[in-house]
Amino acid sequence: MEKTPFKIIDKYAFDEHRFKTIEEAQAWIRKNTMPDYIVIDDILYTMEEYDMGGQDTSYYNKRTGKTLSVKNKDRYKFGFGDSELSIDEIGCYRNDIDYTD
Secondary structure (H helix, E strand, O other): OOOOHHHHHOOOOOHHHEEOOHHHHHHHHHHOOOOOEEEEOOEEEEEEEEOOOOOEEEEEEOOOOEEEEEEOOOHHHHOOOOOEEEEEOOOOOOOOOOOOO
């Protein structure tokens, strides 16, 4: 079995933010907050940007090219209870971010 960069580091970090499904991740975020890194179905997503209006946050995985989007009505006023997660098959990465995977 070939080791990806993610498999090399997975024993050291990300266990608290590791989920099998997007529904599990969504339920956790609704009760807690948005972490800098999140793992869904063994894909490590790195937070890359958020808006100051409190409505949109995006995460990216450079290896797969997938984007994880988190939408809220206003996380500053209402928290994360209404967070809606989705994964898009397309996306673009930022050169100023060091993506772990």
